Amino acid sequence: MRRNGFSLIELMIVIAITVTLLAMGTLYFRGMTEKNGIDREMKEMYADMMTIRSEALFQKKIRSVTISATSFSVYSSNNVSVTPLSSKTLKYAVNLDPSTPATLRIDFDGRGVATFDGDTTVQEAAVCAQTTGKSGIDTIAATRTIIQMGRQRSAGCSYGNTAVQ
Numbered sequence: 001m002r003r004n005g006f007s008l009i010e011l012m013i014v015i016a017i018t019v020t021l022l023a024m025g026t027l028y029f030r031g032m033t034e035k036n037g038i039d040r041e042m043k044e045m046y047a048d049m050m051t052i053r054s055e056a057l058f059q060k061k062i063r064s065v066t067i068s069a070t071s072f073s074v075y076s077s078n079n080v081s082v083t084p085l086s087s088k089t090l091k092y093a094v095n096l097d098p099s100t101p102a103t104l105r106i107d108f109d110g111r112g113v114a115t116f117d118g119d120t121t122v123q124e125a126a127v128c129a130q131t132t133g134k135s136g137i138d139t140i141a142a143t144r145t146i147i148q149m150g151r152q153r154s155a156g157c158s159y160g161n162t163a164v165q
Contacts, residue, residue, distance in 0.1 A: 035136070038092050038129045042137045045072055045127070046149050048088075049106070049140070053147065057112035067127055068103040069093045078107045078118070095157040097126040106142065114144050128157035137165065 006014075049065055052074055056063040064075040066084075070093055073084035096104050100117060104125055107115045116122040129138040139150045141162040150162040 034092075034131065038131060039137050041090060041092050042129060042140060042149060044088075045090075046140050046147065048072065048074065049142075049147055053108045053112050053114070056108035056110060060110035062110065063108045065106045065108075066103055067094065067096065067106075069095070080105060093130045095128045095130055097124075097158050098156075099158075100125055112145075114142060114147075116142075116144075124159035126157050126159045126162060128152055 045067075052063045052065055055061075061076075062078045064078050064080055066073045066075070066080055070090050071087060072090060073080075073087040075082065075084050096102070099122070104127065105117050106125070107118065109115070116125045124141070124143045126142070127140045131138075137149045137151065139152050139157070139162045141148050141150055141159045141164065143159070148162075148164045150164040153161050153163050
């Protein structure tokens with residue numbers, strides 16, 4: 001007897017395999033989208049901080065940045081009670097170094113040197129994405145003179161826990 005086409009069982013097996021592969025691809029794509037989003041947001045925050053630092057250095061004026069869990073704001077002076085020059089809502093929430101308050105304020109003076117929360121004795125700070133391990137760049141680590149991007153080595157947001165890239 002001659003057969004043309006596929007049996008119902010063969011067709012169902014092919015459909016099941018296709019659906020399984022499609023589901024796995026969708027999950028992988030969602031993870032990659034989140035990873036790229038975290039990378040992009042951290043790189044944008046880093047670029048904004050470097051721009052503000054450069055403005056302070058070249059204009060010889062104090063510039064400030066405030067970072068909270070869900071926002072990033074730029075000020076034209078160290079007076080952060082006024083309306084910011086620009087403000088961004090962060091799509092991916094961040095954690096701050098536990099040694100800092102709920103909102104981290106970074107003031108860049110006319111020499112480009114950073115002061116954290118108005119305290120000259122604080123030498124370093126870190127801003128980390130809450131979803132660790134999913135991104136290549138998930139941390140911004142800063143000292144008074146250097147701002148770097150990196151990746152958290154383990155749990156806990158701190159300058160010393162950052163592998164600079």
